[in-house]
Amino acid sequence: MRRPVLAANWKMNNGPTAAKTFMDAFLAGYKPRTDRTVIIFPPAVSLPTVAAATSGRSDVIAGIQNIHWAEKGAFTGEVSAPMAADAGARVVLVGHSERRHVFGETDAQCAKKCLAASRAKLAFMLCVGETIQQREAGETESLVTRQLREGLSQTPNLISVDFMLAYEPVWAIGTGLTASAGDASAIHTVLRSELSQMIGTRGDEIPILYGGSVNSTNAASLLGSPEVDGLLVGGASVEASSWLSIAGI
Ligand code: PEP
Numbered sequence: 001m002r003r004p005v006l007a008a009n010w011k012m013n014n015g016p017t018a019a020k021t022f023m024d025a026f027l028a029g030y031k032p033r034t035d036r037t038v039i040i041f042p043p044a045v046s047l048p049t050v051a052a053a054t055s056g057r058s059d060v061i062a063g064i065q066n067i068h069w070a071e072k073g074a075f076t077g078e079v080s081a082p083m084a085a086d087a088g089a090r091v092v093l094v095g096h097s098e099r100r101h102v103f104g105e106t107d108a109q110c111a112k113k114c115l116a117a118s119r120a121k122l123a124f125m126l127c128v129g130e131t132i133q134q135r136e137a138g139e140t141e142s143l144v145t146r147q148l149r150e151g152l153s154q155t156p157n158l159i160s161v162d163f164m165l166a167y168e169p170v171w172a173i174g175t176g177l178t179a180s181a182g183d184a185s186a187i188h189t190v191l192r193s194e195l196s197q198m199i200g201t202r203g204d205e206i207p208i209l210y211g212g213s214v215n216s217t218n219a220a221s222l223l224g225s226p227e228v229d230g231l232l233v234g235g236a237s238v239e240a241s242s243w244l245s246i247a248g249i
Contacts (some may be wrong), residue, residue, distance in 0.1 A: 002206075002229045004207075004230045005069045006036060007166075007209060008038070009063070009232060010237060011238075012043055014046055014079070016045060016049045018047050018243045020180045021240075022054035022243075023054070027054075029240070030060070030248060036247075038062070039061050040062055041064065042062070042095055043065065044065070047087045048076055048087050048109040051104070055140075063092060063093065063125075064091075066113075067080060068116070069116040079175065082120045082124055085120045085218070087124060091122060091123040092124050092125070094110050094126045095110040108150065109127055123162035125165070125232070126148070126151045126165055127168050128144040128150065128166070129211075130171075131170045132171035145194055149198070150241055158199050166210070167187050167209070167210045167211070169208070172212025173212050174235055177212070178214065178218055185228065186227045189227055207229040207230050208228070208229050211227045214246065216245040220247045
């Protein structure tokens, strides 16, 4: 049985002061649960605040939205995987669509980030997903398969690496459009099958999350689909009250 993962991607929202207010409100309302894991991906400057707030909770963990693949050096503005781990992150997002499409991140860079995360003993969540043009051209399956295979291509011993996938159609992120549970399931099935070709039965244990305009109204039906192991939520995770209603479904 894969334990559901409910992940909040705050994007560039909630600096340290707002993060503290959020975490106080969220943790007061979200009683410890053993049937799911909650991950909060704050901006890097708010990571210590979120990590401190979650230190007494094994069911709520802190993550980071992005890392550089190098351990240290002349990369102004970047944060490395060991630094993120030192600041309290336990998981890193890799290849989020905004990283790919706004900042030009490539599959090759994602592959280096997955490797860097695994070396730093951070779990990673590799995001894949198609644009509307790619969907309409019938390229979704081949694209997400390529993003999956190339993203994981540099990480050795995948069988013993802690990672997750998130299927996030680009056309559904922040647009109010959501894939139907059936559409999400179809792509999750493709990803699951690729995983089993790559790592055999270990592939059955890898959570595959759906993301794209999830909110408190559609979360339950998406999570109710047997192929959907969790949700990666952006806009609807920024306010504690909204996130409480999703994390607690
Ligand atoms: C995301 O940021 O990963 C995301 C899915 O955003 P939204 O929920 O706002 O579509």
